[in-house]
Amino acid sequence: MSRRSERWSPLLAARRAAVDALIALKERLPEDAYRNPPTAVGYLLLVPALVLVGFLFVGMLLLAWYSVLTFDPIEILVYELTLENWRRLFATTGYHVIFLRTIVLTTVVTVLAVALALPYAYLTVRVRSAPLRKLLLVSLFVPFFTGVIVRAYGWLIVLGREGVVNAVLGVFGIGPVRFLASEGAVVLALLQIMLPFAIVMIAPAIQNVDRELELAASNLGADRLATFRRVVIPLAAPGIAGATIVVFTITAATFAIPDLIGGGRVDFVANLVYRTLFDSGNYPLAAATSVALVAVTSAVVVGIFRTIGSGTLGIRRGGGGG
Amino acid sequence: MVAVADRRRRLRALLRRLPGEYPVLGAIVAAQVVFLLVPTLIVLVASFQGGSVIRFPPDELSVQWYAALPGEERFLAAFYRSVLVATFCTAVAIPVGIATGLGLIRYEIRFAGGIQLYLLLPFTVPLVVSGVVLLLIFRELGVLGQLWTVGLALAIINLPFMIWSVTSRVNALDPELEHAARNLGAEELQTFLHVTLPALMPGVITGGLIMFVLALNEFLVSLLITTPNIVTLPVLIYTSIRANVSPLVAAVASVYVLAAALAVLAADRLVGLEEFLRS
Amino acid sequence: MSRRGSTRTPAIRLDGVTKRFGDVTAVDDVSLGIDREEFLTILGPSGAGKTSLLHMIAGFTEPTDGEIYIDGDPVTDVPPYEREIGMVFQSMALFPHMTVGENVAFPLEMRRYDPDRIDERVREMLELIQLPDIADRDVTELSGGQRQRVAIARALAFEPTLLLLDEPLSSLDKKLRGEMRRELLRIHRTAGVTTVHVTHNQEEALTMADRIAVIDGGEIAQHASAEELYDRPNSPFIADFIGDTTLLSGRVREHDGRECTVELAGGEPVRCLPAEAPPPDPGTPVQVGLRYERIVAGETVATDNAFDATVREVAFEGDTVTYEVDLDGGVELSVTELNTTGTRVFERGREVAVGWNAGDEFLYPATEG
Numbered sequence: 001m002s003r004r005s006e007r008w009s010p011l012l013a014a015r016r017a018a019v020d021a022l023i024a025l026k027e028r029l030p031e032d033a034y035r036n037p038p039t040a041v042g043y044l045l046l047v048p049a050l051v052l053v054g055f056l057f058v059g060m061l062l063l064a065w066y067s068v069l070t071f072d073p074i075e076i077l078v079y080e081l082t083l084e085n086w087r088r089l090f091a092t093t094g095y096h097v098i099f100l101r102t103i104v105l106t107t108v109v110t111v112l113a114v115a116l117a118l119p120y121a122y123l124t125v126r127v128r129s130a131p132l133r134k135l136l137l138v139s140l141f142v143p144f145f146t147g148v149i150v151r152a153y154g155w156l157i158v159l160g161r162e163g164v165v166n167a168v169l170g171v172f173g174i175g176p177v178r179f180l181a182s183e184g185a186v187v188l189a190l191l192q193i194m195l196p197f198a199i200v201m202i203a204p205a206i207q208n209v210d211r212e213l214e215l216a217a218s219n220l221g222a223d224r225l226a227t228f229r230r231v232v233i234p235l236a237a238p239g240i241a242g243a244t245i246v247v248f249t250i251t252a253a254t255f256a257i258p259d260l261i262g263g264g265r266v267d268f269v270a271n272l273v274y275r276t277l278f279d280s281g282n283y284p285l286a287a288a289t290s291v292a293l294v295a296v297t298s299a300v301v302v303g304i305f306r307t308i309g310s311g312t313l314g315i316r317r318g319g320g321g322g
Numbered sequence: 323m324v325a326v327a328d329r330r331r332r333l334r335a336l337l338r339r340l341p342g343e344y345p346v347l348g349a350i351v352a353a354q355v356v357f358l359l360v361p362t363l364i365v366l367v368a369s370f371q372g373g374s375v376i377r378f379p380p381d382e383l384s385v386q387w388y389a390a391l392p393g394e395e396r397f398l399a400a401f402y403r404s405v406l407v408a409t410f411c412t413a414v415a416i417p418v419g420i421a422t423g424l425g426l427i428r429y430e431i432r433f434a435g436g437i438q439l440y441l442l443l444p445f446t447v448p449l450v451v452s453g454v455v456l457l458l459i460f461r462e463l464g465v466l467g468q469l470w471t472v473g474l475a476l477a478i479i480n481l482p483f484m485i486w487s488v489t490s491r492v493n494a495l496d497p498e499l500e501h502a503a504r505n506l507g508a509e510e511l512q513t514f515l516h517v518t519l520p521a522l523m524p525g526v527i528t529g530g531l532i533m534f535v536l537a538l539n540e541f542l543v544s545l546l547i548t549t550p551n552i553v554t555l556p557v558l559i560y561t562s563i564r565a566n567v568s569p570l571v572a573a574v575a576s577v578y579v580l581a582a583a584l585a586v587l588a589a590d591r592l593v594g595l596e597e598f599l600r601s
Numbered sequence: 602m603s604r605r606g607s608t609r610t611p612a613i614r615l616d617g618v619t620k621r622f623g624d625v626t627a628v629d630d631v632s633l634g635i636d637r638e639e640f641l642t643i644l645g646p647s648g649a650g651k652t653s654l655l656h657m658i659a660g661f662t663e664p665t666d667g668e669i670y671i672d673g674d675p676v677t678d679v680p681p682y683e684r685e686i687g688m689v690f691q692s693m694a695l696f697p698h699m700t701v702g703e704n705v706a707f708p709l710e711m712r713r714y715d716p717d718r719i720d721e722r723v724r725e726m727l728e729l730i731q732l733p734d735i736a737d738r739d740v741t742e743l744s745g746g747q748r749q750r751v752a753i754a755r756a757l758a759f760e761p762t763l764l765l766l767d768e769p770l771s772s773l774d775k776k777l778r779g780e781m782r783r784e785l786l787r788i789h790r791t792a793g794v795t796t797v798h799v800t801h802n803q804e805e806a807l808t809m810a811d812r813i814a815v816i817d818g819g820e821i822a823q824h825a826s827a828e829e830l831y832d833r834p835n836s837p838f839i840a841d842f843i844g845d846t847t848l849l850s851g852r853v854r855e856h857d858g859r860e861c862t863v864e865l866a867g868g869e870p871v872r873c874l875p876a877e878a879p880p881p882d883p884g885t886p887v888q889v890g891l892r893y894e895r896i897v898a899g900e901t902v903a904t905d906n907a908f909d910a911t912v913r914e915v916a917f918e919g920d921t922v923t924y925e926v927d928l929d930g931g932v933e934l935s936v937t938e939l940n941t942t943g944t945r946v947f948e949r950g951r952e953v954a955v956g957w958n959a960g961d962e963f964l965y966p967a968t969e970g
Contacts, residue, residue: 023511034510042429049422049441049485052414052478056443059455066458116354123344123351125599137595138586139355143362145582147539149556150575153563154361157368157376157572164364167378192361195354203599215661216694218681221711221759230707234698246445253448255542260563270450270542277454277546287458290451297448
């Protein structure tokens, strides 16, 4: 009793009363509902997520619907079916160039990001020194948590006419060199944005590779490179697939970097959509362009799914964690 | 052939003599650390620029731009809105994430594979398209221009992060623990409150933190669905950069870098950054 | 200590090998030679430094001090993948993304063998482990015993100079362990490969090894044949670690140069015949080790030492019976008797006589603490 009086507090009493009230409420339900919850409860639990994602699902249908509506410069939208938007999309060379550039540069960024993420993730997972691991994690997460716009701004400061790089070059009497508004600058900046995504996706997969397998490979005659190539990479394939998909879809939809770093000369599809939407108010054409972008990225994602499987994006039941 | 093999062996012998556990790998990764940090931290340096133009090396150092921050009503209002939006987004995502994680893993759901694929839609639909889609929907519903729509939109597009963090925890939860709790006299609700939920907490914290930080930073979808009177901070920074590269913007952006550093610190304190290495 | 074929260089020699992790010394100044085709077992409790030792031989970690020689050549600078040492890991470490055949072929692939030679060698190895038809199987489909055999086949495929076994049987169930133990010995003899085997299981060590090195606290406590280790343990630790032994404290009362009398804590005089003459001087504190099975219990006993005792606990083990008895002076002993025809099992509380002959005991000077 003395123990109770010491720890007894109004807060505890209130909390207990609240829980008891909830329990009483629960017990009004038919007993099976909580003792042997039927599968229906499972479906019920999924409803909120299904509804939220449903916005996108319904929206996609809406988008497809918009893409076959007629655009009118004055009324904006006329509810009259037409294939004009699609015809224009397929017939205009300027659009082809933008789509092609988006796919090519996105592929370059994806390949580089995944290739660079592998050693980074590997070292982060395997390094024995805890402070070094912490340093690698902090260097990864501070940019990751800083966001695209601030980092794009950082790149402007680094690569600008009076930026860091030109200041360094100036010491050697070179320049100023114009770096911005080039494909190289866009790729560089995108790579810095995407690298943390790739690392975050790949690191858990490498963590799951049993250290003893690497020792075994080394013992059987594989040097470090061969061990990495023949054991670590194949076993981390799910993570690599996941990283490839995430990096590709995010990069393909990128807007800020081409806009700020590319200066209008290295436009991606997203920039095209934005211009169509807000400069000319052509919602149907913007919808058609969006649907086309979804089609292209989905084709790539399906391709990756087919070759390496759904990877770490899949949610696995049971076992040692998803 | 022998000469080549010999040279390779000598090269390897040389590499092995380099300091550290992984000398070559270490050098590559060190370069990556610089590559990741320089464009991020340069904003901090630029914000101490004394003059009104950002230039390297800075003319003189000063804190005048920070001193000017409290007077910038527009930036303050946008920052306040960003925090509201991120809070709303996280508050929506956490219960949804927990419910989804439990539902998918604890119950025999038919078409579970299909549902998982469907729930990945926010990742597979390009962000710009998600933005357009949400713009169309909110316009049709006549709610465009209300701040909560931005929070909802951000909850939708980042939901998979939350579901992920929670499912990995639900998966790792030992069912014996719940049996033990019930055996010790906890009925279903108390079992959930005292055993299940605490076990899921690291996943919920990780997921919640990611949701909050991403929402605080989100730009593209926000750009598409915000009207001028509800712009969030990233959108405002973007329009300001387009206008001019004033060091004032650098000072504002520095607040973001500091917020990111704080979030990383918080993540490390709450669950440990190593938690992010787990699948 | 005489060594078989001592004129030849040992297959592997450790010379003053030490491994420190920060302040912790995992392996402390270990020197050890292993003869060609010998089966050496390193036996020790967990945390004794066995794995560190094995990892240094394999080349995964470098010794802080000392040198390892393989065939007389120092190997400290040689990376693991150039050491030509086969190893069977505790977890087997079969590559899950490869078939059985690909696993066995992996070391040959790394050594750039001719493809035909690889196929042939894989076939030979699978025949050696008596599983000729599983080359195309996924390693995840294999049973525990099969995985074990495949791991051995992979480790031997490239004809290593040395085979390391790291607790190879610990993941198998008891019945399979016996079978795999015989199988390992058969493969060892067929392949004729020098083998270093690490285990914490004394039964495994006693039944398999030509010689056993007992390791404790990073140091080699005794390196000897199984019989020698069991019959003449050189320290109370070994006597206690291998076999079942009661250790009693006492003090030497007198000796005649060969035989001595030790007075136990309870005052009982015990006649001892130490292997090493002369016995310790009178007054020296000592420990007397008594194997459970060397003590006899009965209505009456006719041994050099005989005491009256009371049975405190009886553990019936089927083939044997173990009693815990209290001598009248208060000393506690354990006695194991074979359960043969006509053996009488004493019940708790019974008065019995227990005894043993001088020379059946182990006598050690008392250690500090």
